Amino acid sequence: MTTAQEHKSGGIGKDLTVYLCLLALAGLQFVIAYQNIDASQMFVRMLAVAIVEAVLAVMFFMHLWAEKRGFLLFVAVFTISVLLAMQYGWTDSFRMLVGAPFSK
Amino acid sequence: MSQADLTMEGHATGLTAGPAFSIPTKKLAMWLFIIADTMTFAACLVAYGFLRNGTPDWPRPFHSITNVALMTFILLTSSLTMLLGLRSAKMGDQAGAFRWTMITAAAGIVFALLHVREWLGLINEGMTLFKNPWGTGLFGASFFSITGLHLTHVTAGVIALVVVGLRYKGGRYNADDIEILGLYWHFVDLVWMFVVPLVYLLNLAH
Numbered sequence: 372m373t374t375a376q377e378h379k380s381g382g383i384g385k386d387l388t389v390y391l392c393l394l395a396l397a398g399l400q401f402v403i404a405y406q407n408i409d410a411s412q413m414f415v416r417m418l419a420v421a422i423v424e425a426v427l428a429v430m431f432f433m434h435l436w437a438e439k440r441g442f443l444l445f446v447a448v449f450t451i452s453v454l455l456a457m458q459y460g461w462t463d464s465f466r467m468l469v470g471a472p473f474s475k
Numbered sequence: 476m477s478q479a480d481l482t483m484e485g486h487a488t489g490l491t492a493g494p495a496f497s498i499p500t501k502k503l504a505m506w507l508f509i510i511a512d513t514m515t516f517a518a519c520l521v522a523y524g525f526l527r528n529g530t531p532d533w534p535r536p537f538h539s540i541t542n543v544a545l546m547t548f549i550l551l552t553s554s555l556t557m558l559l560g561l562r563s564a565k566m567g568d569q570a571g572a573f574r575w576t577m578i579t580a581a582a583g584i585v586f587a588l589l590h591v592r593e594w595l596g597l598i599n600e601g602m603t604l605f606k607n608p609w610g611t612g613l614f615g616a617s618f619f620s621i622t623g624l625h626l627t628h629v630t631a632g633v634i635a636l637v638v639v640g641l642r643y644k645g646g647r648y649n650a651d652d653i654e655i656l657g658l659y660w661h662f663v664d665l666v667w668m669f670v671v672p673l674v675y676l677l678n679l680a681h
Contacts, residue, residue, distance in 0.1 A: 433662070
């Protein structure tokens with residue numbers, strides 16, 4: 372679409388490498404699912420792998436890396452800040468399990 | 476030149492200065508849609524995680540990962556075929572671009588069929604939106620909502636792939652349109668990377 376993007380997007384080799392990395396990371400998630408660890412640890416590990424996968428896909432498959440720096444920053448900062456803001460209620464999700472007051 | 480003229484001229488210059496971030500307007504619109512859709516899926520997954528944390532008898536109904544692993548492989552591979560289609564389009568290989576776009580659509584159809592098979596298996600085991608044989612009824616509602624929302628995106632993507640592919644072949648669309656559609660398709664793939672661990676893998680019956 373833009374000349375800069377065409378220069379920075381690389382060849383088919385880069386696409387294949389990213390694809391194989393994504394396959395490997397997806398496989399890693401399945402391996403983690405069969406590890407003998409508790410659910411919270413499993414969740415954290417799987418989420419970490421998923422975030423790495425997402426970054427690879429956004430940067431290289433969606434070519435965000437090749438866009439203008441200002442646009443990359445806009446997408447990253449705006450999206451991440453809203454996603455982080457959604458996380459404020461997690462501690463409350465354990466209320467039913469720990470039997471806090473007013474939970475019943 | 477009066478102050479009013481200067482102000483008007485300033486406004487006119489601002490309006491015709493080109494698209495924001497110096498990227499084409501259609502592409503910017505797709506990125507804004509993707510950002511908004513990210514929030515939708517994130518809200519669904521956070522709500523799902525909240526319910527799962529707060530519910531002691533959360534079901535773990537999945538005995539096999541074969542189907543979901545196959546679905547993941549197909550969707551990831553379809554992202555690669557989408558890239559190959561875009562590459563062909565940018566090189567002016569119209570036939571190649573159309574072929575890869577249709578292969579991507581076919582992969583999307585296979586994914587959707589496997590997804591429906593997964594759903595039918597669970598429905599045959601007694602799972603509905605409001606109850607299931609394994610635990611809290613919230614599981615069915617959240618499972619069908621999240622995977623249904625994703626399946627809707629895949630279905631819409633397949634339709635878009637066919638339409639854009641045909642119009643590209645007919646000369647009405649160009650490589651830019653293939654690229655914009657590719658953004659959407661990769662996003663659908665990206666969302667699946669979070670749905671699989673949270674909805675399927677954390678609920679495996681060990």
